[in-house]
Amino acid sequence: MKTSWKLLAAALAGSLCLPLSAQTPAAAAKVQIGVVTALTGPMAAPGVFQMNGFKLAAEELNAAGGITVGGRKYQVELKVYDTRANPSEGASAMQRLATVDKVPVVLGELSSGVAAAIAPIAQDYALPLILTVPTGPNLTEQSNPFLFRVNANNLQLNQALADFVSKQGWSPISFIAWNNDAGRGGVTGIKELMPAATKDAYVGYFNVGEVDFASHVSNIRNNKSQAVMLFMDEEPGSLAIKQIRDAGLKVQLVGTLAMGSDRFLKRLDAQRLEGMVQYNAFPPNADQPRIKSFSQRYKAKFGEEAHGFAAQSYDGLMVAAAAMQAAGTVSNGKAIRDALAKIDHTGVIGRIKFDGKGQASPAVYVTQWCANGSRRILYPDSAKAGCGAG
Numbered sequence: 365m366k367t368s369w370k371l372l373a374a375a376l377a378g379s380l381c382l383p384l385s386a387q388t389p390a391a392a393a394k395v396q397i398g399v400v401t402a403l404t405g406p407m408a409a410p411g412v413f414q415m416n417g418f419k420l421a422a423e424e425l426n427a428a429g430g431i432t433v434g435g436r437k438y439q440v441e442l443k444v445y446d447t448r449a450n451p452s453e454g455a456s457a458m459q460r461l462a463t464v465d466k467v468p469v470v471l472g473e474l475s476s477g478v479a480a481a482i483a484p485i486a487q488d489y490a491l492p493l494i495l496t497v498p499t500g501p502n503l504t505e506q507s508n509p510f511l512f513r514v515n516a517n518n519l520q521l522n523q524a525l526a527d528f529v530s531k532q533g534w535s536p537i538s539f540i541a542w543n544n545d546a547g548r549g550g551v552t553g554i555k556e557l558m559p560a561a562t563k564d565a566y567v568g569y570f571n572v573g574e575v576d577f578a579s580h581v582s583n584i585r586n587n588k589s590q591a592v593m594l595f596m597d598e599e600p601g602s603l604a605i606k607q608i609r610d611a612g613l614k615v616q617l618v619g620t621l622a623m624g625s626d627r628f629l630k631r632l633d634a635q636r637l638e639g640m641v642q643y644n645a646f647p648p649n650a651d652q653p654r655i656k657s658f659s660q661r662y663k664a665k666f667g668e669e670a671h672g673f674a675a676q677s678y679d680g681l682m683v684a685a686a687a688m689q690a691a692g693t694v695s696n697g698k699a700i701r702d703a704l705a706k707i708d709h710t711g712v713i714g715r716i717k718f719d720g721k722g723q724a725s726p727a728v729y730v731t732q733w734c735a736n737g738s739r740r741i742l743y744p745d746s747a748k749a750g751c752g753a754g
């Protein structure tokens with residue numbers, strides 16, 4: 365089944381032509397969609413982007429009259445629980461969504477660790493779980509038929525980054541990464557994809573909450589690294605970059621999706637970021653209709669540049685809505701799951717079609733910071749564009 369956000373919105377808007385008497389009973393019906401994300405704690409900042417995507421999707425669906433399921437109209441309501449990026453709190457929230465709230469589908473999360481904790485609960489209760497941010501590759505390797513992921517995983521992201529970096533001739537390359545599964549997995553994964561000629565100089569790990577990167581900076585200097593890859597999110601990333609640049613190191617910086625937004629620029633300045641590259645799931649200024657339209661609507665709603673986490677999460681909710689429509693139910697998790705397995709949806713991040721393991725394969729880009737604080741698109745070749753396009 366092939367859908368797109370434009371076709372979905374048009375179909376929903378068309379239902380508004382019904383006479384008032386036909387609309388009134390349906391207007392009262394609601395379907396709650398479960399959401400688990402970090403509203404507080406160490407990952408609260410990216411949690412804002414994720415929630416913004418969900419909110420915008422729900423608002424647009426409802427403004428178009430809601431979703432039509434089994435001949436009945438439903439307004440979408442988000443039932444949100446704060447996991448604080450904590451697996452035990454995530455598991456408790458998922459259990460409640462399944463047994464108390466009895467939602468038909470759950471969307472989220474930010475942390476791969478939390479996603480791993482809640483995925484088995486989704487399977488136990490035949491409750492479809494759509495991930496929109498976590499990148500741990502193993503999440504879709506557990507033979508869980510109720511788990512789906514809209515966004516690219518680490519292997520997909522690393523493959524794109526490795527393809528690009530391998531052509532640049534930077535050697536040796538050092539790494540600073542979180543001392544957790546995501547950080548260690550990111551380093552291991554990309555090293556396996558890099559050519560043997562691109563030797564790594566130094567690999568350093570840090571714990572969540574650490575703010576002093578001085579020892580890592582010294583090791584990078586002593587190993588005469590030409591480039592350093594940073595596997596972390598925006599808060600530690602801004603601290604690491606500031607300390608690297610303030611120490612006078614001219615190394616090429618390579619970052620993650622979290623380091624390619626205007627929000628990240630506000631933590632630093634264009635001078636420190638100039639030349640840095642990072643993989644990106646959604647260059648918000650790309651000259652593509654689906655991207656431009658979403659970016660304009662997002663900025664009108666939230667007053668800031670659109671972000672990849674928001675775009676992925678927007679698409680996650682749109683996919684859930686399309687699956688419920690196709691399944692003809694807002695209560696049968698197995699039927700919704702079967703619809704998700706067959707869905708072929710054109711979203712703002714591109715085509716969303718899940719493989720047999722529940723993993724989608726959206727486009728991945730590499731962008732670079734320009735001297736004026738804008739970004740260009742360097743990868744793939746088909747999407748290359750100058751400063752201001754990223």
